[in-house]
Amino acid sequence: EDRWWCAADIGWITGHSYIVFAPLLLGLTSIIYEGAIDYPKPDRMWEIIERYGVNILYTSPTAIRLLMKYGEKYPESHDLSTLKALGTVGEPINPAAWHWYYEVIGKNRCPIIDTYWQTETGGFTIAPSIYLGLPDLKPGSATFPMPGIEPDVLDENGKRVRDGEKGYIVIKRPWPGMMLTVNGDDQRYIDVYFSKFKNIYLMGDYAIRDSDGYYWLLGRSDEVLKVSGHRIGTIEIEDELVSMKEIAEAAVFGKPDTVKGDAIIAFVTLKDGYEKSSELIEKIKRKVRNDLGPIMVPEEIHIVNSLPKTRSGKIMRRVIKAVYLNQLPGDISTLENEASVDEIKRAMDLIKNRVVINGKYKGN
Known part of the structure; x- marks a missing residue:
């Protein structure tokens, strides 16, 4: 009797496995939606849940962070009481996003089933299981292996x-x-x-x-940075960035550095009500330094309006890095909004054209 919504692009493994095959095998109602989850208004997802009485929502941490950006007023304007479980997929979920999802969307009553798996594994490998006995949940952890997984x-x-x-x-x-x-x-x-x-x-x-x-x-082991001999996961820095009240989304990568090995570069978007400023960038760096240590502080922090994402809401970090390094971004056929790439290009052009006056950059 469940009404299930896997809010992924149907072309990805999550899409055809959990929009088509699994729901049909179980005989439940599967919601299929074509379009952005924040268009024409930021309450699009919550409006669909209310209209169709969705019981289980399965989406990506990136999508959650995107919707966090618009605040609580949009979900609070809809009846989400039919929800009984919330799922995440695609990348590790930041504790800040976990809490927002659990408290604002699930009203502290819907367990969050964070699923870790790959196209290659054929299904979930590590995840909380309602049917095997739901374990105590820790925000940000996928919990325990599924049966048959060692x-x-x-x-x-x-x-x-x-x-x-x-x-x-x-x-x-x-x-x-x-x-x-x-x-x-x-x-x-x-x-x-x-x-x-x-x-x-x-x-x-x-x-x-x-x-x-x-x-x-x-996160991916090939995305691990080597900074002055230290191995740093990009997700560790991204978690810290999105824990700030001002930041909605973050994408971190490394650029080659002859001294450090990798220099940390971060692109972030802000929540509604906050504006870009040099003071905010310095505040972000101070917080990272105080919480994680000086080795983890990004060398550059760029504030943009949007980040390149797939249609299923996953940030395309490789595209951001390629554009930043003036390289070809490769296949972008799954990109949701090409304007986000153009914005990063413009930001890079502005940086290259800045003029140093009295030891400081002129311009923002």
């Missing part, structure tokens, strides 16, 4: 890291639904997924397992 967190040498230390998340044994090869290229399958650790499947993400056995995902 994960671990390893260091560079394939040794299990201590609880609380970051490492590569892997799956140690075959599981239901795992892919068997890469089409037409068995060797590539072996090289990409099984060459780093023999006979162990490499997920390609960094993670931490805490002393209670909960798993915390830190």
Whole structure:
């Protein structure tokens, strides 16, 4: 009897698996929506939930942060009482976004099912399970492995890291639904997924397992920055940035630096009611320095109106980095709004054309 809405692009694995196949197999009602979740007004998602009596909402952390930007007035103007569970997918969810989702949308009564998986895994690998007994939830953690999944967190040498230390998340044994090869290229399958650790499947993400056995995902291991000898996950800095009351979204990446290895670059959007200023940028840097330490402070922070995203609401960090470095961004066929890329290009042009007067940049 459930009314389920997976608010993803149907072309992605989340879309066709959880908009089409799973709902039809279970015989429930599946909501299909074509369009942006904040158009024509920022209450589009909440209006659809109210109109169709949606029970379960499944969306991305990026979409949640986008809607946080507009404040609480929009969800509070709609009846969301039919909701009984909230899901997230696509990337780690920041604790600040988790709390907003749980408190503002779920009214402190809807569990948040944070699902960690890949196209290659065929389904969820780590997630809270209502049907197996919902565990205590920790904001930002995907909790525990699903049946048949045996994960671990390893260091560079394939040794299990201590609880609380970051490492590569892997799956140690075959599981239901795992892919068997890469089409037409068995060797590539072996090289990409099984060459780093023999006979162990490499997920390609960094993670931490805490002393209670909960798993915390830190994003792609190839997005980890090496700053002055320190390995830093981009999600760690993004979490800190979006915890600020002024910031709605953040995308962090590294640019090559001959001294540091990587220099930290951040692009952020602001919540409604806040304006771009040099004072705000300095405030952001101070907070990162005080909370995380000087090594984690971004060298540059750029405030823009929007970030490039897929139609399912996932920030395209590789596109931002490519535009910043004056490189070709590659395939952008899934980009929701090409204007966001143009805005980043304009921001870069302004930076290149700034003039130094008395030791300071003229212009913003």
